[in-house]
Amino acid sequence: MTLSQEIILAEPRGFCAGVDRAIEIVERALAKFGRPIYVRHEIVHNTYVVNDLKAKGAIFIEELDDVPAGATLVFSAHGVSKAIQEEAQRRGFHIFDATCPLVTKVHVEVAKLHREGFEFIMIGHKGHPEVEGTMGQLDSGIHLVEDVEDVARVAPAQTTKLAVVTQTTLSVDDAAEILNAVKARFPQVREPKQQDICYATQNRQDAVKLLSPQVDIVIVVGSPTSSNSNRLREVAIKLGTPSHMVDSAEELEPEWFAGKARVGLTAGASAPEILVRQVMDRIKALGAISVRTMDGLSETVKFPLPKGLRIEGETGSPIEHLR
Template sequence: MTTHQRIVLAEPRGFCAGVRRAIGIVERALDLHGAPVYVRKEIVHNHHIVGELEKRGAVFVDSEDEVPEGSVCVFSAHGVSPAVRAGAAGRRLEVIDATCPLVSKVHQEAVRFARDGRTILLVGHEHHEEIEGVQGEAPEQTIVVETPQDVERLDLPEDTPVAYLTQTTLSFDETARVVAALQRRFSDIVGPHGDDICYASQNRQNAVKSLAHDNDLVLVVGSLNSSNSIRMVEVARERGCAAHLVPDASHLDERWLESVSSIGISSGASAPEVLVRGLVDRLAALGYTDVEVDTGATEDVVFAMPARLADPVTGRVPRTPLADEAR
């Protein structure tokens, strides 16, 4: 290894407003209702957060059918289909919806386009929970596409009235290529008002581009099932930089560090800062003690918590430890 070994931390990184809100909803529900509080799917895609909430009494289930009738059930940040909502109502569940407002926007657009009689071409990963939820708004009118090649294989006339929507956590550049293919393929096509890809995903991808340009290696802290974290790794690799997804410091492979003098580090929108600090500490023990910050966009977005979680006396929603740990 070289004598000058540094770490460059991307800013912004870690929790976005939707993740912070979703985690806070589970914490607040536990404060108000006590354990257990049931959560349909992982509240956000991060193993550390899920584990910490389980310690407090959250119970994560794959389906609303697993929740005892009449219990408190939180819907995850990724959103759910109308069929899931109907199933929860049938079990008389006390539902608290933690769907990210930016995901809810995509749901509303799907409803509008379906009402207009358009075939919805939903750009994303077919088995991702967010895609399943949006597709459920109009299953008979929605087709999932992931690549430009998928677009070319569509068995639809070019004058079919279509609309496109996208998963919020995709690679901005790759999505632009798919959308361009759709616009070439169809003559009657409309899209959403503004990009569906969320501000946080775009900001973190832009920050990773900067890291990839200036460092020998990029490490992205995030869970293996975190779509936005995986996209960040792909963005770095597309720019010719070695890059790896690191769920936590224990997953660091020291072989990655051979001949590496400068490491860029970022984290996905659902990764807590404690995991970043753990990785930085492990790298410091290996000689990477010079830490710099690469500052990009400023994020000041805050999504309001549901009013039903407010303090009955003050009317305010208290801040919660896990949700606020990255502030």
């Protein structure tokens, strides 16, 4: 490393309002009802956050059979299918839904248009829990496309009432390309009034687009399972800037920084700021001598918590240590 090396922090980066809310739901449930609290799927896709909550008494499960009768159950930020919602209610669990409100908006739109006779094309990644949750809002009639090639293979039962919905954490550019292919094949397709890709995903990708030309390498803090974190790395690479995603500071490789005078640093929407600070300290230990934050949007979005999780006399947020 050169002694002139500089770290440039992307703005915005890290936690979004939906992630803040989801983690706070689990922590408040633990504070109010005691351990254990069961969470269906990882509350958000970040190893540090999940391990932090495990240590406090959260138990993460995939199958409802693993939840004992009468337990408190939290649905993850990614949302769940109708079948899982109904089964959880039938089993009598004490349920709190931490689904991101922007994902819920997609579910509501699907239900509304389904009642009007619409079929759907969903742009998203097969197997992602958000996609499974959205497609699981209906028994049939949602066709998943992952790329432009998939669009040519879609075979809806009819095309007069066809709507498109999108996973909220996709690459903005990739989704636009696929959407253009959908519109070319189905000119009458109904688009959402507001795009489904969430504000935080868009803002973090826009910040990386501004950051990448200013630096020699981009480091993205995020877990391998985090869709939006993976997309940040891809955005930088598409702009010609080498980029690596790390789950923690220990994963940084010193050779990545050889001959690199400026390092860009960002974090996915599920990655806590404490990890960004640890990564920054590690890069400093490797030779960086200055840090600055780029100009960027200040996000003020905050989503309300579910009823039943208010704590009397509370001051401050339980998740401050993660910010």
